[in-house]
Structure formats: structure tokens, C-alpha cells
Amino acid sequence: MASRLLVCIILCSYYHIAHGGDKHGFVAVPTRSSEPGAVCSSTSREKLEPGRATVSLPLVHRHGPCAPSHSTDQPSFTERLRRSRARAKNIMSRASKGMAGTRDDASSVTIPTHLGGSVDSLEYVVTVGLGTPAVPQVLLMDTGSDLSWVQCAPCNSTACYPQNDPLFDPSKSSTYAPVPCHTDACRNLTGDDYGNGCTSGGAQCGYAITYGDGSQTRGVYSNETLALAPGVTVRGFRFGCGHDQRGPNDKYDGLVGLGGAPESLVVQTSSVYGGAFSYCLPAQNSEAGFLALGAPSAANTSGFAFTLMSRIPDVATFYVVTLTGIAVGGKQIDVPPSAFLGGMILDSGTVVTQLQHTAYTALQAAFRKAMAAYPLLPNGDLDTCYNFTGYSNVTVPKVALTFSGGTTIDLDVPNGVLLQDCLAFQESGPDDQPGIIGNVNQRTLEVLYDAGRGRVGFRADAC
Template sequence: MATNYSSFLCFPFGFVLVLFLLGCSSKKVEANGFKELTANVHHQSHVIALSSLMPAKVCATPAKVSGAEILSKPLQVAHKYGPCSPLKKGATTTPSLHQILLDDQTRVKYLNSKTSNNQATFQDSAVTIPANSGQSIGTGNFVVKIGFGTPKQEFRVVFDTGSDLTWIQCQPCAVQCYSQQDPYFNPSASSTYSNISCHSNACKQLRSATGNSRACARTCIYQIGYGDGSYSVGNYARDKLTLSSSDFFPKFRFGCGQNNQGLFGTADGLLGLGRNKVSIVSQTAQKYGKIFSYCLPSTTSSTGYLAFGSKAGTTSRIHYTPLLKDSRGPSFYFLNMTSISVGGKKLAISPSVFTISGTIIDSGTVITRLAPKAYSALKSAYRKAMSKYPTAPAYSILDTCYNLSGYSTVTVPTIVLHFGGGTSLNVDQSGILVQASSTQYCLAFAGNSAATDLGILGNMQQQTFEILYNVAGGKLGFGARGCS
């Protein structure tokens, strides 16, 4: 089918997309279980072999979905830089932890700007979009494989709960495209491809989701920018989306990128898992009921999964907390964090500390961010439990570090995050300690600079759990040993 590129916008733009998911280099360790803690907790510490934090070179056995089957074949999730990566070896350079943390901070600033009334804007006669300066981004992402078109063309894309629009790069790349893993999508080779009209309801929904207020004559144009200066612009289109041999959607709406630039690595595009009507969660609601889950592996040498469907979470290991909405960020997934326990003891933190900022769960933020008072209490308790180990200087945003040269194992206290509904997340040991250098190891949490900054449950603290989003039911679940 013919493709119309005549109404194309050829500008670079930017505000942020940092899809950084840190694949901690550790051997796979099972979570200690998901349970609500009381004053008497039997398991109060983890013993971690420091050798388990060294990167592995061999891909482990692929993960299986915990509980009932969801998709006929759940999408395998792999870290881009590990031996399980579906991307070509040598195509990208693994960033240092220092760079990952810089990038993570950029994303956190972006998320806060989206919930603030004080966003800076870039304006010209055709467009008004948020514009923020930020560090250059890498792509320490988790990648899944999907298909577009008839016949199917396959693509490796990163997924993000903090974004809505799904897009891929398309031929003929009317302006420019960055280098990617697979051939660019060829709309002319798909018998089911069509552009979306500028005056359609679908285009109006797109404008609502992206802030795109650009006038157009024929084809609906999407434009999305990210704070490091990266961007994607193209035709808003429909085509067949294939997730598995029995899971496909004939008229899925997505961005067919014709002007794309930035540090996206060699991934082919983005899969948006936010709450807006343009996201895959909303577009597949009739089949999947706005339910999806994923499990992020604890190491770059192992795999997880992304799955959709109403059968998710039938295992008794899933425990739920209310999934909240907040007008400051209607596409984000808000949770009610209530308290924190360290080493089996609940910290003296007023619940108001968490309600002032609000807390979201985000697949793209690496390190969990806490309100200053909450982080101060966590840091104090953690340091007390680790007092026998020599301290080390701060590393980037991580200010609670230890020199563990001469040690083969280390005993760290358990950290449990408590949420509304009596639900608690007993953070896996892979989400507590991160290796900064051959001898330096740091607490993998960070404090916000202001009490009103968003609290964020990062992906490092989500590792090994099945994270189940029942968007229609208004609840989010955690299931231990989700990748096993």
C-alpha cells in the first residue's frame, strides 16, 4: 500500500527517554519470598558471595512464566549487554556504572518534569513540546521481539511502562534514521499497512498522549522527543502487530518513524506500556483485559519475560496492592508506599513522607528513589547493620558504600518495602547491593533532593519478581521467584 510522506515534519526535538534497566551482574538468586512482615521476622539478612556479582559469559536457561500461561508464547526479555542479548555482539559498548547512574538521574528528572507544572517548552510555528537538557543516554535496556506487517517483519524493541506510544523506524527514512539491529520496516511490503487520517479520532488521541498540537492536512504525524536531544517523528499508522503465532492485532496503531535520531543503540524502536489510549495496554484491552506482567532477571546472563492476558497472576504467590491514579501523571502507575523495614525492623517513618511525593513503579528507572526523610532512615539503619565493614567514598548518586577487599562473602540486612493493602516487597538480594569497582560496593537506593520529588520503585528492586499490572482491576501484584 502506498505510503504518504508529504506532510512530514523535519525538525529535531527533545525531552527525555532514558530506558535504563540495570542488569546487575550477579548469579541468579531466588527471592526470599513475598510476605507481609510483622515485628518478628525470621529472615533478617542475606549472605552474598561477592564472586556472584562478577559478569557471566554464558546465557542461562530461558525464564518460564510463573503460574498460568498468559500468552501462548510469552515474549522473552533479555538485557541488551549480556550474553542473552538478541542484538549483535559488538554492536554496542557496555556503559560504565557511572554512566548508567548519570543516565538514570536524567530519567528521574524527566519523570519529575512530567508531573510538574513548570515544564520548559521548545516552541516554533509548528510544535510545542517539553524541552529539557540532559546527559547523553545509552540504552541499557531490556529487549523483546515483536512483528509488524503482512507478511510479518520482526523487530527488537525496548519496553517502557513510562511511555505510551509504540514506534519503529520505517523505510524510506525520508529524513534520517539511526543504525539499528534489523532492516527498517518497509510499509510498502505490507499488504495491511495504512496511514491514519489527520482528522480522525485516533489522531486526536495521539495529540492528547504526546502533546502534539501540530496542524496537518492529510496524514496524522506523531512526534516524540527525549531530554537528551533524541527524537522520533513520522506517520501515525495502522498495521498488524504480531506477538506470537496466536496473538496478533490487525489494526494496531503505532509510529512509523521517518526522522529518528539519538542514542537508542541498535534497538529497533519502543514498546509503550503506559496507561494512555495509544499504548499497547489499551489497544489490546479487548483480548488481554489491560493485564500484563513481566519479570526482570537479576543478571545480564539470564532472561525474563513480558506477557499479557487475563490468566496472569493466578498463582497464590501473587500479592496485590492498589494501583493508583494521579492527575499529575495520568499515564504513570502510582502506588501507596507506607513504610520500610530493614533487618526485620520497621523504620520510624511517618506515612505522610510517602504521600507528599507520591510513588510510581517504573521499568525504566534503575535505582529506587526515596523521599529525603525516608532515605535518611533507610541509610542509617543499613549503615548500623553494616558497621563491621569498612566504608568507602560515595559513588555517583550512591552515598552508602563499602570497601570489601579481602572479603569473599558479605552479610547484608533484608530490605522490605511496604505498600497499601498490607502488601510487602521483600527486595531480592540482587536489588540491595551493587558493585561499583573491584573493591567498592554500594547500597542500591538513592534519596531525592526534595520532599516533593517523585518516589520511584526502580527496576533493580523489581528483579526476580513477577510484576503484574491489573490496570482494569486497579491493582498491582508482586510474585516471588517470578523468573524461575
């Protein structure tokens, strides 16, 4: 009788773990659950709290079926990671004040390190209205750059890349005005490394941006009315009206910069929204998330866990948090505090999290041990990948990140932990260098950048 009871206890415990129980820090998931859907989900999962003084825009994956300009011509997994690595190297070089340049590992071309990361690595887009009357513009969302821009007419096929929407034509807008040269706005643009002197005989302020992947945009720094939602506009929004674009960009209309420098949308609207914004990246490409400007009131922050935000001296763009620990399967990995001294930059455009050497080595070992039941798959892109062929369900350990102040967040399983059956982390470099928290780890979390209060908030299951 006792032996039968023991067998029952063992079998019941196995059933609990293998069918979704997380008592021991593991979650069982169908092997198909992380595969992107081919059709856009018609059900919105946006879960903003009531009473928030914000404006919210739908946010979708650039290459997913929900994108306004969805294309079946999508980059391969290897190409996505190559672009992400180029961006990450650029960002970490800027953050480390390595302003002498770095090299793209694929093309061995010197990357200018003073103007943003790889723009073609950006994966999420929002749709806004620009001008009067408002013209829809599909813009890449980027927390790693500041100046927003769109392609503008006139622009021929050799100077602009193809996009699905008509080019924005400033001559058809009653509210468009170029920023005059020799104004404070133009001088500030130059001071922040986005200026390109005077154009049109010295009357207009020029801008120029060179990104880490070789992409470039140049044109006229301009004022225009920006429509974020029906009835919600930003008058006199400063942006780049681009007449000369180069590089591997295509399909989208421009970019919206959400960094911390004065040119960003966040800072330009700080008098209204307090310099705060948040977003939720959906679990899969076939679903929608949101981008919101503004922070919840003090009465509506109960769902958030906050940690301190810091900034990098002389680099206003980036938002930095301090990682203090990592848990795998409910157990803290053995990593000294010195392993996280470089800080972690939160970035919407880097795909895979870049973790410092000591922390990554410990995480990799703990995750592989927890996944020992499944065969490792040789992969040239990431070093911890699995062959789940023949498995209808797999048991994946939870991964939890702990930040300064004791704030702990559980990453979504499996979509915030695995990317195409690979651990969505890789080694970034020495412990005293900055790391980057990529967009895979951020999935389903509302990430609130509350610069006015010097903090970052995380809210689980927000989209």
C-alpha cells in the same frame, strides 16, 4: 561444660547467619553472585502459572549476552546512572506538574517535560513481529511512555541511527496503512501531546516525540499487524513509523510503550487482555525474564501480594503505588507516614530507586549500620558503596518494602538490593514529591499492572 556449650551456641549462630540463614533478616552471598555472566544462560526461569490467559514474550537486558543485538560497547556505571537520573528528574517533573522544564545535570540543556523520560536509559528489550509477512523488531520496553514506534524505510543515515536489523519497510507489508489526517485517532494523538500535524500534503497523520535526553522521533502515525507470539497478533495496531530520528539511540529498532494513555500497547489491547500486563526482570543481565499481557484469573492469584494502584491527575502514563514502610535486616526503620505522601511511580526504565528525603536518610543509616563490618568505598555515583575485596562471602541485610494495605515484598538479595556493590537507592527530593521504584529493586519479582482492577501485584521468584 557450660562454657563449651555457650561457645558452640555462639559459633552455630554465626554459621547460620554467615551461610545463608535469614532468621534475623540477613543473607550471606558470594561476592561474585552479583557479577553479570558473559554468556547467556540457556535455562529459562520463567514461572508463569498454568491456565493464565496471557501471551508471554522473552525479555532480556539490552546490554546483556541474551540480547539479539548484543554489543560489547556498553555504557559505564557512571553513564548508566547519569541517564537514569535524567529520566527520573523528567518523570518526577511531569508527575509534579512541573511543566516549565527541568535541566539535565550533565549538559544543562532544557528538557521538555511533557513527552516521556530519557529513552537511552531503557535497559530491557523484547522481540515482536511487525507487518505481513512479519518482520522481527527488537523494541525497548518502557512503562514510562505510551506511543510505540519503529524506524522505517526510507530513512538515510543522517535521519536514522544505526540498528542491527534492516529497517522496517512498510511498502513490503500487505497490512500497513497510514492513519489519515482529520480522523479521531489523529486528533486524539494531538490531544495527548504526540501529534505533529498532517504530512504528505495533508493526507497522513504525523507524530513526534521528544524524550528527556534530547532524543527525538518523527514520522507517520500508522496501522499495522503486530505479532506478539506465534499465532497471536494484534490487527490495526497504531504505532509511529519513524523517518527522522535524532539523539544518542543505537542498535535497537524502536520502542514499545506500556504506559496508561490510549496510544499504549496495553490500552490498545485492553479488549483482549483487560488492560493488564506484567513482567519479570531477571536477577542478572545474562538471564532472561518475560513480558506478559493479561492478568491471571482469580483462581491463579494466590502467589501475588496486591496493593492499590493510583494515577496522577492529567498524566495517564504513570502507575503509582503508596509506600508505607521499609524494613532493613528484619527491623522496620523509623519513618513517619508523611514521608511517603508523594507516592512511588513504578518504572522499568529508571535504574536506581528514587526515595524521598526522610525515608532515604533513615534507610541509608539503617543499611550502613547493618553493613558496618565492611568498609565504605568513596564513590561519586552513589553514596553507600562497599569495598568487598578479600571477602569470599558477605552478609547482606534483607530490605523489605511495605505498601498500602499491608502488602510487603522482600527484595532479591543481593541483586535487588545492591548494584555494583552499592545500595540501589538514592535521594529524590522533598517528602511531598513523588519517588520512583527503579528496575534494580524489581528484579526476580513478577510485577503485575492490573489497571482494570486498580491494583498492582507482586509475585516472588518469578524468573
